Amino acid sequence: MENKEAKELKQIVLDINNNVKANLEEAEELENIVYYKDFEFEQAGILEKDLFVVKINNKEDNTSEYQIFDKEQNLVAIVDNKGKLQFAPEYIENLRAIDENYFLTLNLDDIENFEIPEKLEREDRYFSKDELEDLEAEKRVEDVKEFMGDDEVKSYSEVDTDKEIVFDKITNKQEIDPYEKVTGTENLADMIPEIKEKGYVKIGVVYSNASKGQSGMFSFVGITADGQIGTIDSLENLEGTTTGQTITSINSRDGSVVQEEQVQGMLQIEGRNSMNGTEEYLSVRIGQYGIIEVDYVRAELSRNEEKRYISAPIETRSQMPTSKEVKDFMDRSRNVDMEDELKKAEPEIERDGETRMENIDETASNDKLGPDDIIVLENGDETTLRKEAEKAKVSVEEFMRKYEERSGKTPDEKLEEIHEEIEEEYGAPSRTR
DSSP states (O other), X not given: OOOHHHHHHHHHXXXXXXXXXXXXXXXXXXXXXXXXXXXXXXXXXXXXXXXXXEEEEETTTTEEEEEEEETTOOEEEEEOTTSOEEEOHHHHXXXXXXXXXXHHTOOXXXXXXXXXXXXXXXTOEEEEXXXXXXXXXXXXXXXXXXXXXXXXXXXXXEEEOSSOOOOXXXXXXXXXXXXXXXXXXXXXXXXXXXXXXXXXXXXXXXXXXXXXXXXXXXXXXXXXXXXXEEEOTTEEEOTTTSTTOEEEEEOTTTSOOEXXXXXXXXEEEEEEEOTTSEXXXXXXXXXXXXXXXEEEEEEETTSOGGGSEEEEEOOOSSSOOXXXXXXXXXXXXXXXXXXXXXXXXXXXXXXXXXXXXXXXXXXXXXXXXXTTOOEEOTTSOEEOHHHHHHHHTSOHHHHHHHHHHOOSSOHHHHHHHHHHHHHHHHOSTTSOO
């Protein structure tokens, strides 16, 4: 267990981290914070205790500067990207107020070629960017625990809704760019107008065995720009009825795989239902490495409960970007009825454990066949790509690639062209290859 001094140190570091980040320019990022028990400004003749040095990188010109603070979070000095040290005017005045005679012995002019000490002593402490993010997450969990009145909150992740996010690093902190669509035409703030109405800039996803708020294992809370936490009343947790619910889930990266997955909670989006018997939800699961994952879900209520849901992940910093094809497929304004897609997916999943999005959408010409899928020709005969590859005496992989490259043609036309191409390239089919 941490002692009181270690906890106080972390709190100071977290406060400095948050204050510096709030004032960074767009091209700047906070790289690390180093705590020095003793810090010497040798050229100035000053030895200070308990200073915190913040390194700030500029991504545009690939330079760094340093800001130095005391434990009260007052700015002491700045070291620019050329190594020139300048003391803060307030710090200089404080030195004068302490002892005028001592002040007169100091050299407080700008110091050129100043170097931050690299060697750390036993009581010094280095906080990397990842450690600082962990401190932020720990603090947010504590804030959420207090708000929820629940000490059993186990994890927390965030969804940004009102500022643009640059996905330059994948971490386990969930964030959604409001300008990055969840579907082809809508983002999360469009789907839940309450987010904008209440001024929420982030959405926290809280996991607890006894959470309050929406009275389920998972709760969504809104966070304003000044850190205030509030409820999201437009989401109704379907407690008890959706734990372990089976959903047909689309791979976000390329839509190539549709498979049955179980979720650990679902929340219905208020007002997102239609006269034709569809509803919309957010589903939640604990994924790899304990990361909370959120999907956008559409349901066809006319189907059996086990077979009515289809979903695609919402892009976060811990979930890979969702392709345009997947977003368009999930878009209710473009793909009104999911009944046919769910019906098409069912037999392929039962047979192979998975299928492809191209095979269940409304565009027949983009279907991707497996080597043993049945192809019905115009004369009623049946064949497969594996059989056709054997006839041509090439590998099935090569034959499938050639088949997929040809779009907008009937199966008969594709097969005829491929056999002619292979014969021209290799010679007669009887030739050993």
